[in-house]
Amino acid sequence: MLVRFTKMHGLGNDFMVVDLVTQRIRLSEDKVRKLADRHLGIGFDQLLLVEPPTNPEMDFRYRIYNADGSEVEHCGNGARCFARFVRDKRLTNKDVIAVETANGKAILTIFPDNQVEVDMGAPELLPKAVPFVAQEQSAVYSVDVESQHVDISVVSMGNPHGVLVIDDTDSAPVETLGPLLEAHTRFPAKANIGFMQILSSTEVKLRVYERGAGETMACGTGACAAVVAGRLRGILDENVKVHLPGGDLQVSWKGGEKDSVMMTGPAATVFEGQVFI
Numbered sequence: 001m002l003v004r005f006t007k008m009h010g011l012g013n014d015f016m017v018v019d020l021v022t023q024r025i026r027l028s029e030d031k032v033r034k035l036a037d038r039h040l041g042i043g044f045d046q047l048l049l050v051e052p053p054t055n056p057e058m059d060f061r062y063r064i065y066n067a068d069g070s071e072v073e074h075c076g077n078g079a080r081c082f083a084r085f086v087r088d089k090r091l092t093n094k095d096v097i098a099v100e101t102a103n104g105k106a107i108l109t110i111f112p113d114n115q116v117e118v119d120m121g122a123p124e125l126l127p128k129a130v131p132f133v134a135q136e137q138s139a140v141y142s143v144d145v146e147s148q149h150v151d152i153s154v155v156s157m158g159n160p161h162g163v164l165v166i167d168d169t170d171s172a173p174v175e176t177l178g179p180l181l182e183a184h185t186r187f188p189a190k191a192n193i194g195f196m197q198i199l200s201s202t203e204v205k206l207r208v209y210e211r212g213a214g215e216t217m218a219c220g221t222g223a224c225a226a227v228v229a230g231r232l233r234g235i236l237d238e239n240v241k242v243h244l245p246g247g248d249l250q251v252s253w254k255g256g257e258k259d260s261v262m263m264t265g266p267a268a269t270v271f272e273g274q275v276f277i
């Protein structure tokens with residue numbers, strides 16, 4: 001069967017976006033992995049499916065699959081691309097779009113300069129909500145990994161994140177420590193692992209080893225989790241510029257348990273295509 005798709009990216013975190021409002025397809029985990037292959041398929045970090053809402057108060061339903069075929073709860077860069085996609089394809093003419101995610105909702109606002117702001121909802125900090133194995137809640141936990149102790153903050157932005165504060169992102173052990181922590185037994189659902197260098201109270205550098213995708217050029221939920229972790233540790237202010245390998249995101253969080261994390265950044269279309277599945 002021939003399927004229409006759009007290749008998009010948010011700061012180099014790249015996506016295959018498929019409209020399931022006007023087309024019907026079913027994709028197995030194995031098929032997602034094949035499509036994600038950068039040599040034998042289309043190549044992407046995540047597959048985004050645009051579906052009609054199940055809740056009439058929402059505009060769309062948003063489903064996300066990692067390159068390894070696993071379905072995930074949230075994707076910040078994907079959410080911005082989602083907003084541009086539904087507007088460019090004239091599936092809506094709204095500037096403010098409400099989407100259902102696997103475990104919540106996100107509100108997307110498209111500005112006249114085409115930047116997209118995502119209301120990511122409030123972070124979850126209780127260990128069992130992340131999920132993370134710990135007796136009680138703390139801003140920093142010590143985790144044993146291959147005979148070393150690593151200080152890590154844990155945050156759920158709908159999906160699980162661990163955040164380390166390190167001296168220099170250029171020399172951070174993202175490719176070695178990233179996969180070990182991603183699959184660590186204290187993260188029963190695995191986790192995305194961020195390595196954050198503090199430049200000032202309003203500016204950080206960040207690299208993220210993503211669950212199910214490896215290191216990406218940017219991770220939106222990772223940027224939000226890093227700012228929340230920095231706020232919990234008392235290092236960061238409310239408004240923070242996050243420099244990722246693919247570019248910058250602006251993230252703000254007032255710090256209250258019900259306060260949403262707001263993230264603003266770009267979204268771009270690379271090409272339109274059709275593929276036999």
Ligand SMILES: N[C@@H](CCC[C@H](N)C(=O)O)C(=O)O
Pocket residue numbers: 013045046066072073074075076077078159160192210211212213216218219220221222
């Ligand atoms: N790239 C994303 C996050 C995608 C999901 C993540 N890999 C997970 O498994 O939770 C972003 O921009 O947030």
